[in-house]
Amino acid sequence: MTPTVYSDAMRDEAVAWFVRLQECDDETVWLEHQDWLEANPAHAAAYSAVERLWIESDDLPQLEAAEPAAEVIDLSARRAARFGRYRYWLPAAAAAAMVGAVSLQFERGSGETYRTGADATRVVALADGSRIVLNRNTEVTVHLARNRRAAELASGEAAFDIRHEADRPFVVAAGGREIRVLGTEFDVLNDAGAFGVTVRRGLVAVSGTGGTAAARLPAGTALLRPPGARSDTVSRANPDDAFAWTHGQLVYADRPLDAVARDLARYGGGTVSVDPALRDTRVTGVIRIGDPATLDRQLEQLLPIRIEQHNGQRAIVPARH
Template identity: 35%
Template sequence: MIKDRDKITRSTREAADWFVRLNLGTIETEELEAFSAWTKADPQNRAAYDHLDEINKSMVALQDDPDLRAAAAQALARGPERKPARRQGGARRARILAAALAAACVVGAVLGWSFVTRADYVTGVGQTLSARLEDGSRVQLNTDTRLRVRYTRGERRIELMRGQAFFDVAHNAERPFVVEAASAQVRALGTRFDVRKIGQEVRVTLAQGSVEIRDPKVRTTPWRLSPGQALAVTPTAPANVAPKAVDIATATSWTTGKLRFDNVTLAEAVNELNRYSKDKITFADGVPTDHRISGVFSSGDHSDFIAAVSSLYRLDTVRRFNGDLELRPVARPSA
């Protein structure tokens, strides 16, 4: 694990160096060949560089920021030595400066300069993670989740790229806390809430306080949730989609390592359990997937769930060659 973290850090820093070099004027053929070799040497290298490029596209608006200009000088100071360049005209120098500003913006975002604070938090399948953010807020990530933290002086912004996270927000009325997920934005001031993004659906569940949800692709006016309510939206949802009452203990049971099912279909329960394991539960023909089930089960161990449904619906379990567990009806003895 430690080696993996070091490798990611090294790839990110090397990607930052390459980003500066490739955005500062004329590129020599040898440099392009070296860059190509670097990206092919390790998939993590290409991923790190693509991530910087993604940040760059999202931060173009900051190019005239005075702090960014100061950061540009730092980026240029730490950049690799270049061959002496021919004297350039004013327009050419302006283009180079713009590129330098963009590169500095990206490098600063990754390496932690003070004008922008960001950090990525990632969990794999079956993993969870709790973290304390710099403002005192806490976030808990569920399985297979990725989020990005982008704090500025006037706003605390989180991007939930995929998965699910529970937020316990430190109150600061002058610095709003906003969570982005797809086209939805959840705005809160001192509250506790859960956001889940699976595919194009974003589901927000409020445990305490109040939140305002905006999605301009669905309607122009925001929704407001009260504790004990949840709202699920997709880009194609009708404008009159409304919050619904939910059981908070059930909706947030994953934060305790448990999954609580309350009269859900067998298919729905298995879909949820499969989020937490690379070895999936599947159904053979004849399994009553529309039958209902209730209970509390471990999110990391499917054995109790399989034992319960096998007994309830007379099912056998077969381990497939790829590691999946197939539920199938118990074969009846021939007459």
């Protein structure tokens, strides 16, 4: 595919938009930005290049729950040099308060609920042109009303590809958080106490907890809060890894074994415990999604572990020598 060419003027407009949106809490401005993106494919290409430059220019720091929302940091010399004359301030942790979260208020029982079991994923095409792919053991309820669109991810994982509608933003509720979008593609995990969002295209805002500011995630970044954690971690991410499950694979890059165990439980049913001696084990590799025995066998090939069965439950323990 031939890359879309954009002019220097379009690049300057894209940078100007990027700067403007960092501290913007006016939804009208976000809608104007979306209209600008859709007016010309070159606009979207230029803006994506600016986002990519920002992501690649430095590591994103962690979002600590104790950080005050008003704290700001200046751009590093490296970023300032790469952005040339566009020097500006950004909120702490490269994430600022975005448009106010919209509380999901629908009548009990309204909406359409979609579920999957342990044996297959499911693709749901919505009436507005959006698309949701449900991972295994996932439940999502979708509400499409005249003036709002929303989805509630009760459990599991789902990939969202949301069609832009200027008068109807889309909000996803999951794990006590809200993810607000105008038109983008992202993955949401809400499983066994773990919460995560990975953005493939566009930009989303994830509501904070305990009075903390919302986190703004551009394409190529992910937010994760493991079970029991007190703060979110925002980092660069390969979206293709997060979406690999839609193609029948699980891709891990230095992930904790506990996280892999949660995946095994979701795909195979029951619970999967991890021996305390393996708590610090990290996993890097690719696993093909299949039945529980196939998943277990592949993990045993990746690591010096074995998976035992006890009364229908599985336990990951060190391999015998």
